[in-house]
Amino acid sequence: MKAIETIFPVFFMIFLGLLSRIKGWITPEQKEGANKIDFNVLFPVMIFNVLFTSHIEAQAVSIIFYVFIAFSLAIIIGYVLRNMTGKKWSHFSPFLLTTNEGGNVALPLYTSIVGMAYAKNTVIFDIAGTLIAFIIVPICVEKMTSDSTDIKVLLKKIFTNSFVVAVILALVLNLTGFYGFLMTTSLGSVYTKTISQVTAPIVGMILFIIGYNLKIKKDMISSLLKLLSIRFIIYSCIIAGFFILFPSLMSDKTYLMAVLIYFMSPTGFAIPMIIEPLNKTEEDADFQAAFISLGMIITLIVYTCVVLFIA
Numbered sequence: 001m002k003a004i005e006t007i008f009p010v011f012f013m014i015f016l017g018l019l020s021r022i023k024g025w026i027t028p029e030q031k032e033g034a035n036k037i038d039f040n041v042l043f044p045v046m047i048f049n050v051l052f053t054s055h056i057e058a059q060a061v062s063i064i065f066y067v068f069i070a071f072s073l074a075i076i077i078g079y080v081l082r083n084m085t086g087k088k089w090s091h092f093s094p095f096l097l098t099t100n101e102g103g104n105v106a107l108p109l110y111t112s113i114v115g116m117a118y119a120k121n122t123v124i125f126d127i128a129g130t131l132i133a134f135i136i137v138p139i140c141v142e143k144m145t146s147d148s149t150d151i152k153v154l155l156k157k158i159f160t161n162s163f164v165v166a167v168i169l170a171l172v173l174n175l176t177g178f179y180g181f182l183m184t185t186s187l188g189s190v191y192t193k194t195i196s197q198v199t200a201p202i203v204g205m206i207l208f209i210i211g212y213n214l215k216i217k218k219d220m221i222s223s224l225l226k227l228l229s230i231r232f233i234i235y236s237c238i239i240a241g242f243f244i245l246f247p248s249l250m251s252d253k254t255y256l257m258a259v260l261i262y263f264m265s266p267t268g269f270a271i272p273m274i275i276e277p278l279n280k281t282e283e284d285a286d287f288q289a290a291f292i293s294l295g296m297i298i299t300l301i302v303y304t305c306v307v308l309f310i311a
Contacts, residue, residue: 005108005112007109007296007300010104010105010207010296011296013204013207013208013211014207014208014210014211014214014293015211016208016211017207017208017209017210017211017212017213017214018211018212018214019211020208020211020212021211021212021213026212028282031209031212034205034208034209035209035273035276037205038201038202038205038206038209038273039273039274039276040162042198042199042201042202042205043134043162043163043202043270043273044162044163044165044166045166045195045198045199046198046199046202047130047134047163047166047167047170048166048167048169048170049170049195049199050126050127050130050170051127051130051166051167051170051171051174052170052173052174052179053174053179054123054127054174056127056174060124062245063124063125063246064124064125064127064128065128066241066242066245067124067125067128067129067238068128068131068132070238070241071098071099071128071129071132071136072098072132072136073234074097074098074231074234074235075094075095075097075098075132075136075137075140076094077094077097077230077234078093078094078095078096078097078098078230079094081230082094084226085223085226085227085230086222086223086226086227088219088223089223089227089284089287091144091278091280092275092278092279092284092288093223093227095137095140095141095271095274095275095278096227096231096267096271096288096291096292097227097230097231097234097267098132098133098137098267098271099129099132099133099267099268099271100125100129100235100262100263100264100265100266100267100268101265101266101267101268101269101292102122102123102125102126102129102262102265102268103126103203104203104269105265105266105296105299106122106125106261106262106265106299107119107122107123107126109261109265109299109303110122110257110258110261110262113257113306113307113311114254114257114258118254118258121254121255121258122258122261122262125258125262125263129268130167131167133268133270133271133274134163134164134166134167134270134274135163135164135167137271137274137275138158138161138163138164138274139158139161139164141274141275141277141278142157142158142161143158144278145277145278163274203269206269206270206273207269209272209273210269210272210289210292210293211289212289213272213282213285213286213288213289214286214289214290214293215283215286215289215290216286216290217283217286220283220286220287220290223287224287224290224291224294227291228291228294228295228298231267231295232264232298235263235264238263239259239260239263239264242259253310253311256310257306257310257311260302260306260310261299261302261303261306264298264299264302265295265299266292266293266295266296266298266299267291267292267295269292271288272285272288272289272292275288
């Protein structure tokens with residue numbers, strides 16, 4: 001029942017977006033407006049909060065580093081194999097191979113089995129995913145879409161990017177202990193409630209947009225299946241790497257389940273928004289939405305197996 005409570009709202013919002021496009025309730029221009037509100041205004045606030053409030057323990061640094069490297073290699077592998085998975089989508093397909101949707105898929109599914117006391121096991125992975133999604137990917141996109149070859153102009157565009165600014169500022173304030181100080185003052189609760197209000201609409205809007213863009217055409221199917229297969233292989237190797245590098249952690253059934261569920265979750269919901277400047281046609285957004293939606297099916301299969309055979 002917990003799985004249904006987690007997954008049904010996700011698919012419902014995707015379906016609502018799909019239905020809104022079919023029925024013409026929302027125009028493409030209105031959808032794009034919602035997209036820009038989410039991407040340009042609300043997302044940087046959310047990313048700032050995630051990193052500002054994260055408690056990074058010394059023993060977790062090696063795990064964050066491993067996951068960061070793994071996500072980076074996923075992009076490189078995607079780039080090398082980009083033509084094999086379809087030349088039509090090769091200008092953005094490598095980015096669909098990086099990151100996992102932790103907060104809205106992996107975390108609730110995982111905690112439905114083990115409880116919130118173990119939530120930090122997947123949150124640690126999300127720190128690496130945040131750095132990739134909101135620093136590395138925007139930098140790559142900026143470089144790919146920049147008209148200028150001047151390194152100074154490019155660096156200026158990168159370091160004035162709202163995501164990059166949010167990440168750098170959050171990490172500086174986190175490492176200087178400002179968050180801990182803030183929470184000891186009367187402003188702590190003000191900050192918490194404000195952030196909660198600002199970030200509440202984000203996930204629903206993302207899922208709605210994914211649903212709105214969801215159109216699976218015949219010429220996509222082959223590329224979708226190839227790209228999903230490559231993603232599955234990459235993340236199976238990442239899971240295997242945990243057994244090699246962190247055997248003591250993986251001997252704990254609770255931690256093992258965190259790794260399996262997290263790294264078999266779909267591409268981060270934010271990735272299609274971040275790589276939107278690379279889109280050449282409306283079909284590009286359709287492909288990205290279809291890829292994430294199909295990835296959810298793999299997640300549900302893995303979650304079911306974990307519940308039946310490990311939990």
